Structures are given as C-alpha cells and as structure tokens.
Amino acid sequence: MTGPNEFNYFKILEKDDKELIHSAFISHLLHTNKDFLKLFVGNKKMLSPKLEQSYSHNQKRCKIDIELRSTDEKTILFIENKFKSFPDKQQLINYDEIFKQKFNEDIKLIKFLFCFDKKLICFDNSWNVFDYRDLLNFLKKTIQTYPSCDEKTFIRHYILFLEDYVEKYSNLDKSCSHLFKKRLSKKEKFWLRLLNSKIAIEFKNNVKGDFKYVINPGNTSTPLLNVIPKKWEEIIGEEVLIQFQGNILKFYLHSPNKSIAEKLIKFSKSQIQCNKIKFKNLTKRKENSCYIFETKINNNLNGDFTPNDIYRFLLAFYEKIDNKIIEPYITLTKLNF
Secondary structure: OOOOOOOOHHHHOOOOOOHHHHHHHHHHHHHHOHHHHHHHHOOOOEOOOEEEEEEEEOOEEEEEEEEEEEOOOOEEEEEEEOOOOOOOHHHHHHHHHHHHHHOOOOOEEEEEEEEOOHHHOOOOOOOEEEEHHHHHHHHHHHHHHOOOHHHHHHHHHHHHHHHHHHHHHHHHHHOOHHHOOOOOOHHHHHHHHHHHHHHHHHHHHHOOOOEEEEEOOOOOOOOEEEEEEHHHHHHHOOEEEEEEEOOEEEEEEEOOOHHHHHHHHHHHHHHOOOOOOEEOOOOOOOOOOEEEEEEEHHHHOOOOOOHHHHHHHHHHHHHHHHHHHHHHHHHHHHOOO
C-alpha cells in the first residue's frame, strides 16, 4: 500500500466524494471481475453495464445508477448507489412502481442498494443492501488476483481512499461535534450532509406519523434538514416545521402571515421557559418565512456528542413542540387568542 500523502488517482482529481465516480468504479468491477459479478447475479452471462439509465411512468421518474442486462434479456440488475446520502423509502417505492409498469412479469429484476451503513436500512423492501465496508472487504480480499500491475495499482488507490471514507464514517458515530462550528470546509459539509440524511432516516424509522422531509437542498451554503409534520400544518393552517441547519435547531414557520407568527411566538413563550431558547423578534420588514424560536446544538450537547445524541435531542425538540404548542393550539384558536 502507498502512504497517505502519496499520489492517488482519485484524490488528485478531487472527485472522490462524487457519487458518479463510485458508480463508475462499481460498474467497472461488474464488467471486469467475474467474482464481483457473481455476488449479484450468480453465473448468468451479462452484457456491459450502463450508467444512469432513466425511466418514467405517470409523471414519476427514476434515474437508476447502474443497469446490467443478461444476454438473453430475461434478467436485469439494478444498482442504486447512495454515497452522499441514505436511501429514501418512498423513492424506492416509486422505482418499484415504475419497474412494474415497464417490465413484464417474466423478466427477473435484481435490485441492490449501496450506502455507508446497511444497518440503517430496516424498512421492508425488495432491495438487497450492501454497504461500502462490504465493497472494501471484497477488494482487499481479491486485489492480488489481478494479473496486471496497472489494474492492481488502480484498485489499490480506490481501496486507500475508500478506506479513509469508511474510517471517517465510523469515527462520525463516535463524535461529530467538529461539524458544528462556524466555517466548514467542503469535506466537512460532505459529512454534515450525510449526517442530516442519517438523522432523517432514523426519524423515519422510529417516529410514527405523516412527515415530509427536505434533506440538503442544493441552494443552501450550509446543509440543512427540514422535518415537516403534516399534522402540524393541519392544526396551524400554515406549514410549520423543525429546521436543523448547522449548529441551529429551529421551530420554523413557512408563511408570510405575521399574525400567525405573532400568535405562535406569544403562545410558545407562555409554554416554554428555557434560557437556551431564543424567540423571534418580529419587525415590520416583509418576510416569506421566519423562525418562532431556535436553540444551538452546542449549547445543549456537551463534549464530543454523537449523531445519536443529536437525533435524541431533535426528537425531544419535536415532542416538546408537539405536546406543549401544537396540541394546545387547537384550544388557543377556539378561544380566538
């Protein structure tokens, strides 16, 4: 193995955090390594893999990362690769609905997911799950079987930088407090996006109810997670949510309606007394949205906190709003507060 500061094909191009790079590498393995291909389709003879194949039905669309068809066209392997996030259950359901319409029942569909942590994927589905540690272990076991020195070097370079990512993900579970500072590097933002996705999937797996999620939209400089309970919107009459962005956790109103904002701020102050919470000071300036109150992660979690600590804190924040503000708000509106 080469040292950490030596030349690496992937790191020198600064493309190591791009999902397409990893999909292309997995595709290369499927095309060149019979043992790797056998993990997915057994001994079936397959055509060359294709990247980013698109399908649509009834306004639903999917772009599958890797597609591989058997020579007799009776078996199709789909691989969905999630390097920058975790799989979304609804996305997979939509994919399955599209596939059902596009392919006859006599065609065998084999579906695999790649992500950082297969233990998180606990919802029932017909997708098999590999994580990047599985891929790393396979490559380490088989690298010596490559006869070409150039190919062996190429595989070794991928192992080195993937090993770095797998180790950092493992360390993230032990401590993620370094991601909650004022200025984040590009790499730190990558891990914060993955952390947001991890927390969202924990919420989806464990909290009952109808929720929408906005995870890491591309137009924000700091990655964010919005958790939007449908019940809250039905009670308040406007979209209210939890917004988690960087070091700040907010009870948030998506509406220019200042009357609703004033009521929520006044009522929240009467229900919650905590010196770690800052309430919004409304001004005459027009705003399409505003926070009702906010708190800082670092003010509530001490030391080297973990993603699980953040998830539990976010859950407690949600439950406090749900029990102390949203439910009593029904009575509040009846009294014309």
